[in-house]
Amino acid sequence: MNSQHIKVACSSCNLRELCMPAGLDAGDLARIDAIVARRRKVKRRETLFRTGDPFTSLFAIRSGFFKTRVASEDGRDQVTGFQMAGEIIGLDGIVNDQHSCDAVALEDAEVCVMPFHQIEALSREVQALQRHVHQIMSREIVREHGVMLLLGSMRAEERLAAFLLNLVQRLHARGFSQSEFILRMTREEIGSYLGLTLETVSRTMSKFMSDGILDIDQRRVRIVDPEGLRRMINPPGC
């Protein structure tokens, strides 16, 4: 049993500026609280949901780190994203009332369970919530456009640089260091996300280290030369 019926108020959550309640006033906030029926703990390597599971709820990540992945019939799989605290997960399930990807915790995690029919009901009444739900979905679409650009037109070094900059930027928005962080995922998972093999990811990281751009110790990464990393994406030759 990994569900718990602990009541926690969005209004007192330190993620409220990043998460579901973002942009809502105090009055509406109280009504959002009612949506978060319960919280659920997910242990490392466990799935929050899998492909084919009936869709009932969206999940707001309260702590921990997830990956989402899709699989094709022939066993190939592709990591479609890494999600961290304050981000909403499960949007893929809305179309067909069942999930079309797996969400796997990369470390022990806790999520707020938000039954979707309640979100819909409340967003019919609270315009700010309706707007916010639309924005969350649109943001995901735009994010994926960026991934398509990365996968479709960038070389290995550019992909990895873009990935690391994106990661550190999102972590920084959550109060972490601008330059130092711990990778929650393996080289293989990074590779899957970036359309590269784990060897290429490893080699590219080693190159960044010998170039003096990064300092890497296992999963610990320190960005020594942020400008150099940004230059990797927009090659000086262009």
Add this chain to the structure above:
Amino acid sequence: MNSQHIKVACSSCNLRELCMPAGLDAGDLARIDAIVARRRKVKRRETLFRTGDPFTSLFAIRSGFFKTRVASEDGRDQVTGFQMAGEIIGLDGIVNDQHSCDAVALEDAEVCVMPFHQIEALSREVQALQRHVHQIMSREIVREHGVMLLLGSMRAEERLAAFLLNLVQRLHARGFSQSEFILRMTREEIGSYLGLTLETVSRTMSKFMSDGILDIDQRRVRIVDPEGLRRMINPPGC
């Protein structure tokens, strides 16, 4: 001046089963009609909207064919999708109240303009519409997952086969042939979408032709061996 104030009812539109009104009953249909403020013609090569344009409306494609593309600072660009009649375009603009990609007509086209604030207002009242808007956005997210799988883990032949099968399937849903169709886009645009060069697209198509899977004459494509095309995606070796 490429805007026209022609009033056309969704209720009498032959795309109503595929488009915005899908799944709505007769009563709600009438209310949707009110949303489609006007229609707009877009000539071949013209843009419906560009990156940075203020976002005001979603567009339902009534006729014609579009591509959407994103550009990075250094001039690279990536085709993020091809859209045909009945599909909704412009969802990228919701997050930041401005568009983050370009929509370009690949042939003379006509779209129904649906002011987004009106969609929001009506979907607060009509639950079926609310549900449908959510589904449209979720469908786009899931579609992009599929593209990420394609770009991240497939080889050139697999990508092209998946692309052609997807195209013919969508065309078939609109009453066109299951086996024969006209490509509305250039080899270069296909290549951009699939993360390949135009030469590789051309070579791969030639190979499919010499394998007896396709019959190609310029933009005209006939799928001779649909099963063979499907086998390209799931290689027998797996």
Add this chain to the structure above:
DNA sequence: CGTAGGCTTGAGAGGAATCAAGTGCGGTGG
């Protein structure tokens, strides 16, 4: 203290990019 999983590094192969001609269709203008 042993082991397994994650990671690094090397060597070689291969698939797609790049560079380079050349073809042919469609549109334009004489």
Add this chain to the structure above:
DNA sequence: CCACCGCACTTGATTCCTCTCAAGCCTACG
């Protein structure tokens, strides 16, 4: 109506980036 021109496309030769296969290391964990 026909000739010319440009753009899209095809095809070939070569390069190169990344994958694949392989070996060994390190570290965390039991």
